[in-house]
Each structure stands twice: as C-alpha cells, then as structure tokens.
Amino acid sequence: MGSKAYVRAQEVAERAGVSRSAVSRTFTPGASVSAETRRRVMEAAEVLGYHVNELARGLMRRESGIVCLIVSDVATPHRSVLLRELTLQLQNAGKVAMLINTDLTNGSVDRALRQAIRYRADASIILSGLPDKSIAQLCLRCGQRLVLINRDDDQPGPLKINLDDYEAAGRAVTAFVRAGCRKLAFANSEAGTPSLMAREHGFVAAARALGLDVMVERHGWTGYAAGQVLAQRMLTRAERPDAVFCATDLLACGFMDAARHQFFISIPQQLCVAGFDDIEQASWLSYDLTTFAQPVKEVAKTAVEWLSETPTDSAGSENLSLRFKAELAWRGSIRGG
C-alpha cells in the first residue's frame, strides 16, 4: 500500500535506466527514440503505472487537449444527442470534452467561457446562448477556437454552423398544402432564438406566397408542456387550424397529446402536424411525427474537424458560416405521402 501518489517520469526513467527526456519522448508521437529505449521505457511505465500528466504537458505545449461544450439544458432529447455526437467525435480526434452547463441568466455563457480560458481549453463549442462580444474576442485573442451551433450571429472569428430553418419551414407549408390543408398554424415558444424565429418566418412567408394566412402563437419554453398550452389556445378558437407546424418536436408531442386526449381530434385525419429536430420520440408509434431531421452527425463532425485543424492563425478575419440542410422525415402525422 505504498501511498506514493502519482508516479513521475523521473521514476520511470530511473527504473528504465534512461534519462527523463527519453521517457518524455517515448510518449510524444513523432519524437526520436530508438526502439530499444522505447521498449524499456514502456515496460517500466507499465510496471509503475505511469501516466503522463496532461496538466504539465499542456503547460509546456500550450495545448491542453480540452474542448469546452457550453450548453444549457443537457436533458433535452435533441441536445443530448448532439452532445453525444460531439463527445464521440472529440474523443476520436484525441480531444477531451469539458461540459459546462449554463442557465438562462445573463452572463452565464460568459462565465462558461471564462472557465474555458482558465483551463486553457483549445476550443469552445457553444450550443446555447450567445457570449458577450468582448469575452468572445478575448477567447479568440488567446488562440481559442470558437464554434457556435444554431446561434446565428455575425461577429467574425467563430465558426458558425446553422440550419436552413427558413427554407425547411417552407417545405412544411408545401407538405401541408399537398395534404389539402388550408388553415395553417405555427406553434412557437417564447424563447425567440434565431433558429426558432427563422422557422416561424419561413413558414409564414411561404404560406403568404400561396395566399394563405397563418395563425401564430407563442408560449413558454420549447418543451412538452408548452405544446399542450399552445394546443389549448389554438384549438379552442372559432377558426380551428387543420395543420400546425411546431417549432420543435417536443412542442409537437405536447400539442398532439392535448389535441387527441383533450380535444379528441384525430391526427392526421382532422389535423396535420409537423415538428422539427427528429428526436427519438418522433418515431414512436404514439406520435409517428413528420419532422425535419438535423444532420447531427455531420454537424458534430464538421465542428470537430474544423477545430482540429492546425490553428493556421489565419483565423480571425474570415467569416466562417456553414449552413446545413434539414432532411424531411416523412411519417404519419401528415396525410398522404
């Protein structure tokens, strides 16, 4: 029970009968070590249970291998899937994910970024909220890469990855109209994030282009409960909609459940529904929801690949903005197909 704490490279070196540099080089890919030395070092390291101290290594290399994931509610279906893909991709790229939870209070994202700076993270990926310009600039100045996912913003420096929310919403209109719907509605939350608003605007614009009016209602956050409330509001109106596009699958689930169990409306016969995100529940038999699938894997892959590139230093002036296409997952909540 030798409570010797962590074993250092020095000790490995002594046991292997080499210098400490040799040990260091053995664990540095691409360094110059003879096969024999490497073998002896590895053996000693194995016996002693040596593990490189990444804290010290990061100090010298000025590269910690840490990437911060800044996200508000991890327990949301779509967000947790994105989180999973990101951590997997990061691990494949030899990075390690540091998870920072933000709430909706002001400065929450800023605090997260300060944390990223303190731990000398190589990069930060922001999934929720927007950082203050000044703190974002500070990160960039320190050589940190920044990725904003689904947060439309125009400051240069960070990589911005977005969806064609606006255009996708237009496709929803087309699908509804083809199903014979005329009284369109859009159910949104009050969160007012760029993606949510783009979906709303795209939907309304596409409907207008066909001469159709849209009943728009906003309430609460983008969750199941808000969907129920929205259903109660919209389905008690005199002019009841025959198609509703929910800004989010979670909203759609709440909406559908309220429509069915409280208003005894059958879907899709009396009401067509579509959502956004293609969360797992959308494919469950109870919902069988037509929705737009975010290309989560590609988004994660793109983000990680970009920040794994050697920091060319050429960053800063370019305005990197990517836009992905949301694929329509056609299911039974819209008539005909």
Next chain:
Amino acid sequence: MGSKAYVRAQEVAERAGVSRSAVSRTFTPGASVSAETRRRVMEAAEVLGYHVNELARGLMRRESGIVCLIVSDVATPHRSVLLRELTLQLQNAGKVAMLINTDLTNGSVDRALRQAIRYRADASIILSGLPDKSIAQLCLRCGQRLVLINRDDDQPGPLKINLDDYEAAGRAVTAFVRAGCRKLAFANSEAGTPSLMAREHGFVAAARALGLDVMVERHGWTGYAAGQVLAQRMLTRAERPDAVFCATDLLACGFMDAARHQFFISIPQQLCVAGFDDIEQASWLSYDLTTFAQPVKEVAKTAVEWLSETPTDSAGSENLSLRFKAELAWRGSIRGG
C-alpha cells in the same frame, strides 16, 4: 490586435506595481493580502484580461478541480437527467465536469479512467460499466475518489450509490395485485446490469411469495425498440399477461405502444403497466405511466458532497455503500389508485 496569447500573473504584477506572489495570493482564497493590494491587482487583472491558469495551478496544488463523468449513452432520457444534475452540482461545488463517453466494448471504462488519471482528475463518477479492479485501485492509490452509481460492486474504496431496486419491484407486485391482476410479467433487456437484474429478481420473488408465477422475457438493450419486441413476444402467447413490469420506462413506452397500436389492447383496462426511472415521457399523456422515480437530485448531491469533502485519507478501507429509495409515481397505467 496584439496577438499576445494569454496574459500571465507576471504582467498583472508589473501593471499593478506589486510582486507576482501578490497576484497569486489575490486569487487564492484565504491568502494574506491587504485590501489595497487586492484592489490594484484586481483592477490590473480586469484591464489585461487575466485568468488564472488552472493547469499550472493544478500542478502545484495537486488538485485540478476536474471530475470525470464516465457514461455510456448520454442521449438516454434518464441518463441525461442524471448528467444534468451532476454537472450542476459539480459547478456549484466549484468543480468542473469532464465528460467521457464509453461504449460497450471491453476496456472502455478502463480507458476512461486512464484519461482521468492523465488529467489528474480529483474524482471520477462512473454511471455505466465497471472498471477493472487493478485500474480502479490505481486511481484510488493516486488519491482519486471514485463513485459508482447504480453499479453494484463489492470492491472497497469507491463510494457506491444504489437504489432499492429489489424492494421497489416488490411494491410493483403489490400495486398490480391490488388492481386485480393475476398474470404477471416482467419485461427486461439482455443487458443484465445489477440494477436491472435486481428489479427482475425482486419482482419474481415478491410474486412467488403471493403464490403467483411470472412470465419473464429478455431482449436487446433497454430501449424503446426492445420494448416493442418484448410486447410482440409476450402478447402473442396463449396465456396473455394482465400486468407487465418493465425494467425501464423506455421499455415500457415501447411495450405500451406495441400493445395499443398493434394488438389494440387498452391500458389499463386490459393490461396494467409499470416502468422504472420516471423519465419525462412517462408523464406524457400518451403514456401516463406508473413508474418508480429515481431520486436523481439527491443522488447527485450526495455524490458531489462526498467527493468534495477533504480527502481524509481515511478512505480506502471503509466500504461505503448507500442505498436510496425509489419513489412510486402513481399514474394511470395501473387501474385504481
């Protein structure tokens, strides 16, 4: 755009006209600094955008502030909730979460723990899988605290937090019998983790005690799809069950959907269902599932508090095992209430 990278304590010291130690002490809680010095340091730090380098600090203090969360599938409802609570609690405790994804391959957890060692994490919390004894011992010897959640194991050293799965399953039997059910069934996955098996055994034992037999079926992983398959298997039998306890809410959702939409069985009139975990979907109108709620918040709180205690060094010999009670969330999937 002075691309000066990160600003060091030295620079803050010069600007504030004090020594570097003064800067260091200003950012060390409980250190001896005069109010005036602190003020000048803080001001200079603010202007220059100074942030303590936690890598270097961790090197000296032999305490990185990092806690590793080792988990297999983050995108699962119950796991993502636990993850959220843990990260929140960790942040409140001034720690930071490092997220490591494991797959189901062998040695996956071991690799994660090696990563934890390399980053000199203060502790690791394991939510999925079990580490090899030797590597776990290595962690402990290095002064790392270990927490195992819902992974019954008997090696001393780690804190083990479990649920009264066995006993809870007994309560499910009681509930079913009270509802007039006689033909009980248990739907399980093939994963065979301790918690899942405890639920199965507890259910079977409690039923036997009442002279009732249980139809047990296992299939796939603990997901929605497996629940559907299990329903197809169990509901096509000659002797159809009138009550089924699913080892997991996800299984229950799949089971219920298959029962309703493929077999046109009405719940709870013809079939009573109960689940485990109390995921968000269990409370959705389409399911309204009676289930057992894991005290996630308390579990997270307990875990974080324990590992925040000063490492008394007395750890090691004690066998710390905690068992929490799963609260029955009564809903409409069982008759009467």
Next chain:
DNA sequence: GCAGCATTTGCACGCGCTTGCAAGAGCGAG
C-alpha cells in the same frame, strides 16, 4: 521613542513536463 507583536510582502524554489542544443554513438565511404 522603542520594544513587541501581527500582518503583509517579496524572494526563490519546485510542481512534472517538453524541447532546443550540443555531445555521443554508430557506420559506411574514401
């Protein structure tokens, strides 16, 4: 004014590692 004390400050060393540099080792060609 000075001893006695508590508080604050600076110096210098070390945490565990990487890496440039120069010396050493091996070796084929002349």
Next chain:
DNA sequence: CTCGCTCTTGCAAGCGCGTGCAAATGCTGC
C-alpha cells in the same frame, strides 16, 4: 584509420503558478 553523416541521448532552461520563509511594514502600549 579517419572523416562526415545520421540517429539518439542527456542537459538544462523554461511553462505559469503556489507557498515557506524571512524581511519589511504597520500598529499598540509602555
């Protein structure tokens, strides 16, 4: 045998910070 070359190796100088120790400072009581 020696020169010149390549491949390894060890040395030592840091990376940015915390902290023990001793010197300096401020203050009280006589």
